[in-house]
Amino acid sequence: MLCKKLHHAAFRCKDAAQTVKFYTEMLGLKFTHAMGEDHVPSTGKYSPHVHIFFEMEDGSNIAFFECPLDPGEASGRDPQTPDWIQHFAFEVADMDTLVQAKADLEAKGLKVVGPTNHDDFITSIYFFDPSGHRLELTTRTCHDPVRLKAFEDEAPRVLELWNQTHDWSQREKVFGSKEGYIR
Structure with missing residues (x-):
C-alpha cells in the first residue's frame, strides 16, 4: 500500500497563538513545529502565513495556517455544508477517558455535546475550537x-x-x- 498513515491534515485558523493555546491546553497536544513564509512554497504566491503543527501519540499531526491577507472564512467551511459534517475526530483510549475529557472540557468553559453512540461502532463527544472547527473525541465501542x-x-x-x-x-x-x- 502506498500510504502508510496520516502525517497531517492542515486547515486555516483565525489566530495562531490562540490556536496553540487551545490545542495544547484543552486537548494536551504537543506543539511541535512552526514555520513562517511570505510566499506559498508550492506556488510562489505572495501570502504571508505561519504554519503550525500539533503531534498526537501515534506521530500523526493536525496543522493550521494563519493567513491574514487572504480573505475567506477562517474555518474554511463551505457555507452550503452544515457545520456538523466537516470535523476532526481524535481517538481516545476508552469510554472512561471520553467521559473524563467531556468533564474536563466543560470545566474549562467549553460547550460539549454527547456522548453520542454511533451504531455501537464508536461513541463521541463534540465541541468547537476558537476558529469554528468542529472537533470530535471518539472511542471505539465495538471490539468484537x-x-x-x-x-x-x-x-x-x-x-x-x-x-x-x-x-x-x-x-x-x-x-x-x-x-x-x-x-
Whole structure:
C-alpha cells in the first residue's frame, strides 16, 4: 500500500497563538513545529502565513495556517455544508477517558455535546475550537471481531441503499427490516 498513515491534515485558523493555546491546553497536544513564509512554497504566491503543527501519540499531526491577507472564512467551511459534517475526530483510549475529557472540557468553559453512540461502532463527544472547527473525541465501542467484520461486509449494502433511495426510511426495501442493517 502506498500510504502508510496520516502525517497531517492542515486547515486555516483565525489566530495562531490562540490556536496553540487551545490545542495544547484543552486537548494536551504537543506543539511541535512552526514555520513562517511570505510566499506559498508550492506556488510562489505572495501570502504571508505561519504554519503550525500539533503531534498526537501515534506521530500523526493536525496543522493550521494563519493567513491574514487572504480573505475567506477562517474555518474554511463551505457555507452550503452544515457545520456538523466537516470535523476532526481524535481517538481516545476508552469510554472512561471520553467521559473524563467531556468533564474536563466543560470545566474549562467549553460547550460539549454527547456522548453520542454511533451504531455501537464508536461513541463521541463534540465541541468547537476558537476558529469554528468542529472537533470530535471518539472511542471505539465495538471490539468484537465478528461484529466488526459484519460492519465491513454490510458497508456496500448501506451505500447501495443510500444510492437507491437517499431515504433511510426505505431501508426495509434493501435489508428486509425497518430496524436497519446489522442488528
